Amino acid sequence: xxRILFYFGKRLIFVIPQLLGIVLVSFLLVKSIPGDPAVLxxxxxxTPSAIASLREQLGLDQPLYxxxxxxxxxxLHGDLGTSWQTTRPVLExxxxxxxxTLELVTFxxxxxxxxxxxxxxxxxxxxxxxxxxxxxxxxLSAGALPxxxxxxxxxxxxxxxxxxxxxxxxxxxxxxxxxxPITGALTIDALLAGDFEAFKSASAHLVLPxxxxxxxxxxxxxKMTQATMEKMLESDFSxxxxxxxxxxxxxxxxxxxxxxxxxVTIISVLYGFLIGGAVLVEIVFSWGGAGQYAVQGVxxxxxxxxxxxxxxxxxxxxxxxxxxxxxxxxxxxxxxx
Amino acid sequence: MAIAEATSSTKNARxxxxxxxxxxxxxxxxxxxxxxxxxxxxxGIDLEVQPGEIVGLVGESGAGKTTLARSILGLPPAPGRxxxxxxxxxxxQILKLxxxxxxxxxxxxxxxxxxxxxAELNPLLKVGDQIASMAKIHLSVSGKEARRMALQMLRxxxxxxxxxxxxxxxxxxxxxxxxxxxxxxxxICSPAFVISDDATSGLDVTVQAQILALLAKLAxxxxxxxxxxxRDVGITAHFCNRVAVLFSGEIMxxxxxxxxxxxxxxxxxxxxLAAFSHSPKLRETWSVPDTGRRREPSAGCQYVNRCPLxxxxxxxxxxxxxxxxPGHFARCxxxxxxx
Numbered sequence: 001x002x003r004i005l006f007y008f009g010k011r012l013i014f015v016i017p018q019l020l021g022i023v024l025v026s027f028l029l030v031k032s033i034p035g036d037p038a039v040l041x042x043x044x045x046x047t048p049s050a051i052a053s054l055r056e057q058l059g060l061d062q063p064l065y066x067x068x069x070x071x072x073x074x075x076l077h078g079d080l081g082t083s084w085q086t087t088r089p090v091l092e093x094x095x096x097x098x099x100x101t102l103e104l105v106t107f108x109x110x111x112x113x114x115x116x117x118x119x120x121x122x123x124x125x126x127x128x129x130x131x132x133x134x135x136x137x138x139x140l141s142a143g144a145l146p147x148x149x150x151x152x153x154x155x156x157x158x159x160x161x162x163x164x165x166x167x168x169x170x171x172x173x174x175x176x177x178x179x180x181p182i183t184g185a186l187t188i189d190a191l192l193a194g195d196f197e198a199f200k201s202a203s204a205h206l207v208l209p210x211x212x213x214x215x216x217x218x219x220x221x222x223k224m225t226q227a228t229m230e231k232m233l234e235s236d237f238s239x240x241x242x243x244x245x246x247x248x249x250x251x252x253x254x255x256x257x258x259x260x261x262x263x264v265t266i267i268s269v270l271y272g273f274l275i276g277g278a279v280l281v282e283i284v285f286s287w288g289g290a291g292q293y294a295v296q297g298v299x300x301x302x303x304x305x306x307x308x309x310x311x312x313x314x315x316x317x318x319x320x321x322x323x324x325x326x327x328x329x330x331x332x333x334x335x336x337x
Numbered sequence: 338m339a340i341a342e343a344t345s346s347t348k349n350a351r352x353x354x355x356x357x358x359x360x361x362x363x364x365x366x367x368x369x370x371x372x373x374x375x376x377x378x379x380x381g382i383d384l385e386v387q388p389g390e391i392v393g394l395v396g397e398s399g400a401g402k403t404t405l406a407r408s409i410l411g412l413p414p415a416p417g418r419x420x421x422x423x424x425x426x427x428x429x430q431i432l433k434l435x436x437x438x439x440x441x442x443x444x445x446x447x448x449x450x451x452x453x454x455x456a457e458l459n460p461l462l463k464v465g466d467q468i469a470s471m472a473k474i475h476l477s478v479s480g481k482e483a484r485r486m487a488l489q490m491l492r493x494x495x496x497x498x499x500x501x502x503x504x505x506x507x508x509x510x511x512x513x514x515x516x517x518x519x520x521x522x523x524x525i526c527s528p529a530f531v532i533s534d535d536a537t538s539g540l541d542v543t544v545q546a547q548i549l550a551l552l553a554k555l556a557x558x559x560x561x562x563x564x565x566x567x568r569d570v571g572i573t574a575h576f577c578n579r580v581a582v583l584f585s586g587e588i589m590x591x592x593x594x595x596x597x598x599x600x601x602x603x604x605x606x607x608x609x610l611a612a613f614s615h616s617p618k619l620r621e622t623w624s625v626p627d628t629g630r631r632r633e634p635s636a637g638c639q640y641v642n643r644c645p646l647x648x649x650x651x652x653x654x655x656x657x658x659x660x661x662x663p664g665h666f667a668r669c670x671x672x673x674x675x676x
């Protein structure tokens with residue numbers, strides 16, 4: 001136990017330089033995008049002197065390293081800058097939008113895990129069976145289909161033709177009052193508020209985007225589960241369990257336990273990736289999430305939303321990876337040695 | 338009444354003694370060999386073990402020892418498959434049984450002690466739970482009772498500090514201790530037949546001797562018959578009632594222990610004994626020839642390329658498995674006679 005605490009203490013110390021590095025790199029990259037925010041903000045009729053004074057006001061006349069230092073200094077005070085598009089502090093904007101993305105991505109990932117793990121386990125049990133063949137085809141096509149296209153197909157079928165799904169215009173019906181934000185996830189907040197109407201509407205809006213992301217991202221989980229499970233079921237300890245007359249279901253369960261660390265790894269990588277990777281689906285469904293916000297920022301030389309998003313995603317990924325490390329300790333007694 | 342019961346039980350014992358506990362008949366196992374004809378790894382094994390008997394099976398690596406051990410349980414190592422033959426256990430042909438029926442026999446009535454147990458135990462489960470699960474699954478006892486039995490087994494296999502070892506993971510055990518755990522798993526259900534598959538090959542010689550003595554004693558205590566597979570012909574001299582010599586998927590010689598060690602008839606057996614012998618004379622006469630690449634003749638004797646006594650007929654005709662003395666069989670055209 002002490003060793004685990006010591007390990008996490010060490011991990012946490014490294015978080016600060018990691019974050020600083022991420023901020024530095026993304027700052028330089030965002031700054032290298034051509035486009036002058038002062039010109040964009042003032043419009044085509046602005047006089048050069050007005051532009052110059054705005055640039056001075058925004059600190060854009062400073063050398064790059066000074067701009068960076070000012071940004072970091074503000075960061076330490078919890079100030080992520082202001083978006084000139086929304087004219088609101090980036091922190092406020094992100095606190096509002098990040099949970100939307102997180103809710104979408106989390107539910108999508110849950111669906112992907114259910115599909116990927118169960119299909120992968122069954123495929124590994126009978127490597128020549130029809131489920132294994134289905135899994136091969138599924139894994140291949142899930143990797144090949146673009147998500148925004150798949151989203152449009154689903155919208156066409158379930159909204160336009162069948163009319164089962166609500167219009168792809170946000171996270172909740174326009175006429176339904178959203179619940180008081182507590183976690184920021186509409187479904188959970190609605191449940192907490194006991195507002196069944198809002199819960200129903202929010203859930204209905206989740207279905208198509210979650211299907212899109214879940215179905216397409218189950219591919220890597222499926223492949224990893226299948227490959228690791230096949231290896232585990234062929235390993236010495238599985239064969240020995242069969243020689244000992246252990247029932248097949250139990251042998252499979254034990255093999256899955258041994259395969260879990262690899263599966264958890266791919267899930268954690270996907271989780272971090274999807275925060276930014278879901279942006280096209282967010283746009284298709286007008287989700288109003290953080291990814292969409294960051295892309296707007298990139299397109300309009302509005303750098304603070306972009307940097308804020310990068311920072312949020314980085315912190316989120318680090319949290320996920322630390323949680324996964326903790327899981328490894330629980331999953332495998334050999335690691336704590 | 339008591340007398341009648343006693344006589345009927347002796348009668349039963351006698352009739353059981355007459356029919357072997359396990360009888361392997363003409364067992365053949367083939368491995369696919371890339372397009373061409375599949376390679377036969379077991380070439381018609383015949384072997385019987387009586388209840389309570391310990392039969393040794395000696396062979397070098399690649400002779401087919403593990404393939405035989407696993408095929409008897411209906412699980413030849415992948416991608417091998419049983420192409421012919423029968424295995425009778427208590428007069429039932431078990432290779433014909435359904436998978437669930439076979440599963441109930443494995444570990445319960447027929448069990449195996451594996452080599453290299455640190456790789457064969459599940460790395461994520463405590464060894465106490467792994468031993469107990471055998472009793473829980475096969476004997477349908479409660480979890481508590483199963484743990485009690487597992488602890489008792491750990492005591493029986495003389496693991497130091499058994500209470501603490503119950504909660505140890507396989508990677509926390511030494512090779513010798515893991516071997517004892519596997520023995521405990523093999524014997525906890527008091528199986529009728531135990532296969533020890535080269536069980537001590539990875540251990541120090543002194544630990545090896547301890548564990549083998551323990552295994553033989555426990556098998557006797559549980560009333561289990563045993564097939565004792567090993568590479569070391571010397572070991573069989575200590576424990577086995579009968580010894581069979583396996584070479585290239587064929588049993589070359591089979592005899593009661595004394596007969597095999599005092600009057601070995603097959604040149605291969607002689608060479609095996611010479612290799613382990615302390616007698617310089619025996620070593621020189623039957624030294625292992627430098628054969629270079631091993632070729633397998635298909636028609637004649639499997640051993641012909643390494644045999645110092647080989648004649649032309651050995652290349653063309655498969656020698657019969659002839660009884661050269663009562664109970665002493667050898668597969669050789671020119672078995673060595675002892676004065």
